[in-house]
Each structure stands twice: as structure tokens, then as C-alpha cells.
Amino acid sequence: ISASAPAVASATPGALGRVLLFSASNFGDDDSDGLLEDLNGICDEQVDMLLCGGSEEEYDDNETPILRDSVLIYFQTEKELELSIQSYRIEYEKDKNDHNNDNDNDDDDDFCTRYLSAIVAQHVEGYEMAAPIQTLDTYSKRKISEKTSSMVPSKHVELDGGYISYPTSSTATPYWDSSSLLVFDNLVGQDLRKRLLDVVIGEDSDHYDARNGPNPARWVRGGLLDVPDDSDDPPLFEPEENENTAIETNADTDTGEGGGWGLTDDGLQEICFGHHNAVVEMECILLNLFPDFVVSRLPETVLGCSVTPMTANAPTAGDKFGYHIDADPNITPSSPWTDVYGRYPNRAAGKPRFMSCLVYLNDEWDGDKWGAPTRFVDVPTDDDLMTYDVTARPGRVVIMDQDVGHTVVAPTAAAGKRPRYSLVWKLILHPRTIGQDMKYLAGGRGSPWPEIEYFGSAAQNQ
Secondary structure (H helix, E strand, O other): OOOOOOOOOOOOOOOOOOEEEEOOOOOOOOOOOHHHHHHHHHHHHHHHHHHHHOOOHOOOOOOOOOOOOOEEEEEEEEHHHHHHHHHHHHHHHHHHHOOOOOOOOOOHHHHHHHHHHHHHHHHHHOOOOOEEEOOHHHHHHHHHOHHHHHHOOEEEEEEEEEEEOOOOOOOOOOOOEEEEEEEOOOOOOHHHHHHHHHHOOOOOHHHOOHOOOOOOOOOOOOOOOOOOOOOOOOOOOOOOEEEOOOOOOOHHOOOOOOOOOOHHHHHHHHHHHHHHHHHHHHHHHHHHHHOOEEEEEEHHHHHOOOOEEEEEEEEOOOOOOOOOOOOOOOOOOOOHHHHOOOOOOOOOOOOOOOEEEEEEOOOOOOOOHHOOOOOEEEHHHHEEEOOEEEEOOOEEEEEEEEEOOOOEOEEEEHHOOOOOOOOEEEEEOOOOOOOOOOOOOOOOOOOOOOOEEEOOOOHHHH
């Protein structure tokens, strides 16, 4: 089955629409033994090699790729394919008649495009790649609409800029791109902040004294892995350590004493997949904040099960950390996600945008005295590496592109054993329309956003 147009439907904007459909003979009526699924995995590995320059021996030679983009390989038994086409043909003809479309020109080609698009949509739905984080009910809409001004950030920073060529071809015109950093000081009220803190610490914060440090029954040293399965990736870079620069590492590469505090496995699973009204309310706020997009959590299929869609941080004085990025759609591993969406620069038009949302949760935090900002690094400034600090404040929200380098900075000794708590959502903003502008986030609101602060390499371009 072939079609002249990419198999992209309105239900899956951002998909490549490249499908290779196989009818497998001698497999009976279904794939009860999972052989076709195994074959699918083998083919996916071969496709990745072709994308990287050829044979397995040439995998790291950076030669001209044989394939220009990923492709969704889809196997069905002969019987499954026959029944699937028959069923979809009936739906197709009914839809055509309902719309009084009697034009038979390229009818077969149109049918094939729509059929393959349906396969892509089925793949996206099956792996929950674009499942909205929540549905806004009437109560949530009313409650959030009362705080429209809170949807305006107090800071909008652009950093980590450079020229991008996409799509990757000799005819592509490079364009300027930079990462975004948004700071909101009125998005989360004190009641919601407290309830989110209760979720993170697993108890009523009114009965908890932060001066005693994290509860060892819920937090463990080195508990935050937060890296893809079997990841051998090196750190973002190795800056020189000094008394003014704390370096964040994941737990498996921690150079500090015992590593940073991370939730236990049970605690992490509970905040990610348990039902919490405070989490639901925060996710409704995020939906309302970005109405032009379908907001979803980072699905497991992107980076594997070891990278959860939510996480929590509890840095304490003396911890050391290293710069990292949360994710980058341009370097995702081979997976059902890349089969559909490929690899592409974050913020590319019409492609899902990877962003993270961080909420500072402490009842009290004196940023001037106790420190522990979130530090962002402008990598393109090279030897004159420039960093931008966002001060931690109770209830402050930071929304950032996941491909920008950043780190926790440990609290100062003046904080004592106090941890600086935060809760993080890893999000994907999906386009609602094909080719949608993914850079613009303001959503046409009446209240103007603040003037953009261009930092580091982004400022140099200005």
C-alpha cells in the first residue's frame, strides 16, 4: 500500500506520516506468539542504523544517512490486513457519501493516505503519546478563570541560542532559535502549594519540621536516577568546580557525599500515578495556561520507564550536582515515539515541544540567605560560560524547555538540614494543527507578557 502524501491526519499533527506496512504470510490469523512484534523490533534497530550512516560497522562514522527520517514499520498477518482494509474501506465510503464527495480522481491514493494515517493515529493512541494530562471540568474552569492575570509570567527569558537547519536537507534555510524560560509568581496560591508539598513529603506539612531534613522513610540518598534506561550518555559538560558553583549530577554519577535526596521507588510511583487532587488542580492550571496546545505528560515510550513523568527534588546543604538537560527530541533513543515523530529540534514548527514545569514548595524559603536557586547555563558562550539563576520562592513556578542545561544549586550552610523541596512535571506540548508555530506560548491573552530578557548567546544575536 503506498500513498503520494504523508500519512498525517488532523488527529496526529506533528507526525512524520512515513509508514512501511508489511503483510506477513504463513503466520495464521494472528501473531499469538509475538513473532511479528520481535521482527518489528529488529527492523526498528536496522532503521536507526540507516539513519546514522549505513551498516552496523559504520554506525558511528557520521556518513551520509541512507534514510532521511524515521519510519513507522507496521506488521500484520495477511488475514489481519485483509480484514483491516475491508473495515476501513466501509468507513471511508460512508464518510465520502456523507460529504457528497463524488470525485473519483485519485480515490485509491486518498484511501491509502487515510488508511495509513489511521495506523499512525492508532499507534499514537496505543502508546498514549499525546494523552492530555487532565480534562478541565466546570469547577476547574471557573476557579482558574478568576485568576487570569496569574497566567502572565513575571519573567520571560530567552537563552541558549543558535542557528538551526530543519528539515535536515541541503535546501533548508537555517533559522535562529533559542530556549525559553518562564517564571510565574502568581500561578500557584499558598493553599495549592501546601497541598502539593503534602503530596511530595507524604504527610501533612503542618506537622512536619523542615529543619529536621528529609524523612529517611520516604527519601533516600541517590534515589533520583532520572536517566534513560541503560544510558551511557556523558554529562552535559564538565565545568570546573569552585566554592561558588555547585554541580548537579544524577545519582549514578554523583560526586558529592552520598548524592542528593530522591524519593524512594514507592514514593515516586505514588506521586506519579496515585490520585491527588492537588496534582489534578495543577495540571488543570497548565492546560489553561497553554490552550493552543494539547498538554501531555512525557510518555514512557520516549525515554523508558526509568524516566518518570514527574519527580521531586530535596537538595540539602553540602550536596553536589551537575548540569544536565531533561530531554531533547533531537537525540531521543529509537522507540515507538521516534517511529512516529522522528528526531527534530525542540520548538520546530508543527512538532511536539518538550517542556518541564517546576514548582518550589517550601512553606518558607529565604533565597538570599539559604540559596538553592535553579541555575541555567548558556552553553554556546563556551569558555565564557554564562549562567542565569532563578531564585527559589514558595509557590514560584518555572517552566522551561527541556533541552536547556540547568542544575540545582545546593542550599548554603545557613539553611541547616532544611531541604529545598520542588515538584517537577515533564511535559510535551503537542500542536493542535499541522505546521503550528510552537515557539509562541502567550496564547493571545489580553494581558501582555513581560518584555523578553535576552541572555547570553540569545542576547548576542539581538
